Amino acid sequence: MKIYEKMTNEQYHQYFEAFNHVDYDPKAWAKAAKEAGMKYVVLTAKHHDGFCLFDSKYTEFKLTNTAIKRDLIAEYVEALREEGLKVGLYFSLIDWHHPDYPKYNDWHHPMRGVEAYKDEVIDFDNYLNYMHNQVEELVTNYGKLDILWFDFSYGEMTGEKWRAEELMAMVRKHQPDVVIDNRLETSGEAFGSIVSENPSNYSGDFFSPEQLLPPEGIKNNAGQPIPWELCITMNNNWGYNPLDKVYKSSKTLIRKLVECVSKNGNMLLNVGPDAKGKMNQESLRILSDFHLWMTDNRESIYGCGMATDLAKPEWGYYTQNGNVLYAHIFDQPIGPLALPGLDKTNIKRASLLRDGSEIKVSNSWTTMAFSDVTYLEFGGVSHFTYPLPDDIDTVIKIELRQ
Numbered sequence: 010m011k012i013y014e015k016m017t018n019e020q021y022h023q024y025f026e027a028f029n030h031v032d033y034d035p036k037a038w039a040k041a042a043k044e045a046g047m048k049y050v051v052l053t054a055k056h057h058d059g060f061c062l063f064d065s066k067y068t069e070f071k072l073t074n075t076a077i078k079r080d081l082i083a084e085y086v087e088a089l090r091e092e093g094l095k096v097g098l099y100f101s102l103i104d105w106h107h108p109d110y111p112k113y114n115d116w117h118h119p120m121r122g123v124e125a126y127k128d129e130v131i132d133f134d135n136y137l138n139y140m141h142n143q144v145e146e147l148v149t150n151y152g153k154l155d156i157l158w159f160d161f162s163y164g165e166m167t168g169e170k171w172r173a174e175e176l177m178a179m180v181r182k183h184q185p186d187v188v189i190d191n192r193l194e195t196s197g198e199a200f201g202s203i204v205s206e207n208p209s210n211y212s213g214d215f216f217s218p219e220q221l222l223p224p225e226g227i228k229n230n231a232g233q234p235i236p237w238e239l240c241i242t243m244n245n246n247w248g249y250n251p252l253d254k255v256y257k258s259s260k261t262l263i264r265k266l267v268e269c270v271s272k273n274g275n276m277l278l279n280v281g282p283d284a285k286g287k288m289n290q291e292s293l294r295i296l297s298d299f300h301l302w303m304t305d306n307r308e309s310i311y312g313c314g315m316a317t318d319l320a321k322p323e324w325g326y327y328t329q330n331g332n333v334l335y336a337h338i339f340d341q342p343i344g345p346l347a348l349p350g351l352d353k354t355n356i357k358r359a360s361l362l363r364d365g366s367e368i369k370v371s372n373s374w375t376t377m378a379f380s381d382v383t384y385l386e387f388g389g390v391s392h393f394t395y396p397l398p399d400d401i402d403t404v405i406k407i408e409l410r411q
Contacts, residue, residue, distance in 0.1 A: 011105065015120070017119070018105075021058065027284075028072070029075065030077050030285060032286045032287045033282075033285075033286030035084045035085040036091070039089050039091065039094060041296050042094060043094055045296040046299055046304075047094065047278075049097050049156060050095075050096070050097060051097030052081075052097070054082055054147055055143065057101045062080075062081045064080045066146070082151060083150075090152075095156065096151075096154055097155060098151075098156070099158040100144060100160070101161075102140065102160065105119055109136035110131070110133075110136050112126040113126040141172065145183070148179075148183040149183050153186075156188050157180060158189075159190055160190075161197075162195050168209065173210075174209075176193070177193065188214045190214070191203050191212060192217060196219070200216055201213065203229070204230055204235060206231065215238050216236070218240075219239075220242065223237070223272065223274070226272040226273045226315055236275075237273070238275045239265070239269050240276075241276065241278060241279065243292055247281060249284065259299065259302075259401070262278065263402060264401070266278075267325075267328065270310055270314065271328050302399075302401055302402065305362065305399075305404075308406070309328050309404045312330050315327075316334060320350060322349065324338050324346065325338045325340065333409070334351075334409055336348070336405040337404055338397060338402065339402060344373065344391075344392050345371035345375070345376060346385045349383075351407075352383065353383040355409050356370060360405070361398060361403070361404075362404040362406045368386070372391065385405065
């Protein structure tokens, strides 16, 4: 809101005074995430407005100075660990509240182009010291972190402009195993040096496309796959917006998760709590639908990736884990299901993943003209068309001989 309405810090202060997450319940958040099948959660410790959800000693613009007077990050970290979830924190490299962050010529600052700031003299190194100190608070005050999600670089504000070598060295010193995104170099609009022959020390551990699923798996310049994570919203906003009712269907979001895994990727699904700290009913409904689908089909997601030597089928996607192939069927076939490229003699057993019931290799007379293609049949009459058991994604587990 601050960026679109070009609000001054003074105008924005009303939201600081009003902030009161009276219904914030991190244990309920963690439980909902785990039941939905999530393995980790990433919470915004500080966004571009500079407001801290943690008790930073370097600013007064923080949650512990609001009506709630609590360190939400500390409570969140504890709740996730109780549920056995990995702990992630998001931290904005950008800070529109700090007086030494660029304004007039910046691409994104709410005061960009405002004449009053045209000749302002700032001490950007002072800002960087402040930013580095806050990151150090996060990586030293909350125990082991599993993910650190920096956001974001743009224009000349990239890499060493953030003193990225120094920042990364400090983070790795305190959290040697933490997984870090690639946005010290870029944003969702570019790859950064992670795909190059000589990635920088701050290139990150994964590529982070935003609100767009890549057309295929991500590879570096040598053709080797690299880790990537799609970050996507349930509706069209990252933060809570009561006017935004354009929620993606559970069916769409579950299918996008499958597509990510089929391309060796992962999906970070955003949930924007309301002003009181609650997840709204639309979000909870989607998470509940994930729970139902993942309960039956999680085996086809966890530990899986792109299928070996098989092109994307017309009816959906494949995922694979070792010698087990999972056929994710989105579109109902007419008659038996074609599995182009898969040799029927290599199929040890096929079954419906949700209940283990057998799926037979078809020898229907309708398939005789296409003897080089393997088919599976769903019912007692091989050439009949049967409804898919799951309209969202029917998963067939195919155990291969090799």
